[in-house]
Amino acid sequence: MSGLALVAHQFRYDQKAFWRNPASVFFTVMFPVVLLLIFGTVFGGQTVNVRGGIKTTTYYVPAIITLSIISATMQSLAMSLVIAREDGRLKRGRGTPMPPWVFIAGRVGNSIVVALIMMALLAVIGRIAYGVAIPWERLPEIVLVLVVGAAAFACLGIALTAAIPSQDAAAPIVNALLLPLYFLSGVFIPDDQLPSGVIHFADIFPIRHFFEAFFDAYVPAGAGGAAISWGNLAIVAIWGVVGLLLAVRFFRWTPRSG
Amino acid sequence: MSYGETEAVRGIDLEVMPGEVFAFLGPNGAGKTTTVEILEGYRHRSGGEVSVLGEDPQRAGREWRERIGIVLQSGRLDPYLSVRESLGLYAGYFPAPRPIEEVIELVGLEGKADERARKLSGGQQRRLDVGMALIGDPDLLFLDEPTTGFDPSARRQFWDVIAGLRDLGKTVFLTTHYMEEAQRLADRVTIIAAGEIVARGTPEDLGDREHQAATIHYRAGGREVKLETTTLVKTLHELTGEALERGEDLEGLEVTRPTLEDVYLELTADSGAAE
Structure with missing residues (x-):
């Protein structure tokens, strides 16, 4: 098989394993859906003082899609790769003629596809349950932002595995990093209610920039959306490149424990 | 060949034949x-x-x-x-x-x-x-x-x-x-x-088992007897011959050679190897 055919081969099996794993289906698929339903139900009908005032649900749909993209890529990859590494599955794969980049490309492709599916699912739920318009006319921009962000957070997730010593440590480390940043970056709490110092702090990290880029692409201009936010997207991409370099340098294929 | 700080193996010389x-x-x-x-x-x-x-x-x-x-x-x-x-x-x-x-x-x-x-x-x-x-x-x-x-x-x-x-x-x-x-x-x-x-x-033939001492066990007059010998046939012939002359039986007569397990345990006994 040629390189790309081999990536497609790897991707097919990764997809199977992903959808059969109850943990990945719950945390990556169900959790964002439940969050959107809770936020939409609790805060629905209110307005957020962002960009001249928009409906709360208009705010939360792109916010939770942002979370689901990070969850499908960074969180899901960091966890599943650490588990596979400690199980010895990565080491076994390295003993075959499969080139290492093929394995990684299959996994990253898998997580980007899951991110696309999550965006579609949440957009449809937002449309049906809360009347949040799906911005079809901006689909190319939205997909561009999603793919850049998903690839960047996938690289960060792969890099993060180097800092996770064991299977048991994976979930606590990943959540300790991501959950506070979701709050500080305006994903859970609309940014009109966050002190500017918090926003400035969150601006150091990629989540806030990705959220802004995605929000700008998703929320139509009439309701306060801006054009594509190249500045934010560039910062996300730079984070992705840093993640990639760290991953290339520090990723390991053999178990850390035992 | 070493790995990390300590030398894990040294002087290992192996040859493996195709098909074995x-x-x-x-x-x-x-x-x-x-x-x-x-x-x-x-x-x-x-x-x-x-x-x-x-x-x-x-x-x-x-x-x-x-x-x-x-x-x-x-x-x-x-x-x-x-x-x-x-x-x-x-x-x-x-x-x-x-x-x-x-x-x-x-x-x-x-x-x-x-x-x-x-x-x-x-x-x-x-x-x-x-x-x-x-x-x-x-x-x-x-x-x-x-x-x-x-x-x-x-x-x-x-x-x-x-x-x-x-x-x-x-x-x-x-x-x-x-x-x-x-x-x-x-x-x-x-x-x-x-x-x-x-x-x-x-x-x-590992550990030259064919030529190592064999052990003969039997009971005589209620006592356990254990003999080690490198000349098994000769010793056994003498033993059984004497018994026959006396009209006695050698109860529970048994001849054992070191098993591969014995050889292995002996060879690795003082290696002090532990994880």
Whole structure:
């Protein structure tokens, strides 16, 4: 098989394993859906003082899609790769003629596809349950932002595995990093209610920039959306490149424990 | 050959012939895994020369990997893929894989082909692991302590699988700390203890058992008698001759030779090897 055919081969099996794993289906698929339903139900009908005032649900749909993209890529990859590494599955794969980049490309492709599916699912739920318009006319921009962000957070997730010593440590480390940043970056709490110092702090990290880029692409201009936010997207991409370099340098294929 | 701070193995000199089952035997911590991982290309050695299928594993590329199969000492499978799918995934990595159904039969998992790995017993998972190492139709197969933790019947089933590989003409490099396993499967055995080779030979002549002292046991007048002799036939003839003259029987007469296990324990006794 040629390189790309081999990536497609790897991707097919990764997809199977992903959808059969109850943990990945719950945390990556169900959790964002439940969050959107809770936020939409609790805060629905209110307005957020962002960009001249928009409906709360208009705010939360792109916010939770942002979370689901990070969850499908960074969180899901960091966890599943650490588990596979400690199980010895990565080491076994390295003993075959499969080139290492093929394995990684299959996994990253898998997580980007899951991110696309999550965006579609949440957009449809937002449309049906809360009347949040799906911005079809901006689909190319939205997909561009999603793919850049998903690839960047996938690289960060792969890099993060180097800092996770064991299977048991994976979930606590990943959540300790991501959950506070979701709050500080305006994903859970609309940014009109966050002190500017918090926003400035969150601006150091990629989540806030990705959220802004995605929000700008998703929320139509009439309701306060801006054009594509190249500045934010560039910062996300730079984070992705840093993640990639760290991953290339520090990723390991053999178990850390035992 | 060293790894990390301490030298794990040294002065190891091995030669494995095509088509043979070679057992590398030793207690835990003797350096078996270090050696086999150097041969598999997982570890870099600090010195010495290694050639596996004509190439240095440290530098060998994809074509070389297409000719070897590896069963690691510990390695779980993807719990959510079935036996057939796990083999299908790995088959895609190789240019000329064996047919999947044939491999399923070879490792005795016919009734479990569509069972997901998480539903398999430990022995069945290990056999699937071997199947994944065989799917590329390798010339050389590494098995690192493949039956550790098996119950006796699972071990016996596994041995049948390995015996089948010999019939296929595969070269098998087997590490084990079970003497019985080496005895049952191997054409040649090399024993390692504390990073050094202490004995080598076929299972039959290992440790020069043919020429070591035999032990004669019997009871006479209610007393246990135990004799060690290097001239067994002569001693036995004298003993039985005297008994016959006296019209007595030698109750519970028994002659034992050191088993391979005894030789092994003796050879590795003072190695002080521990993990």
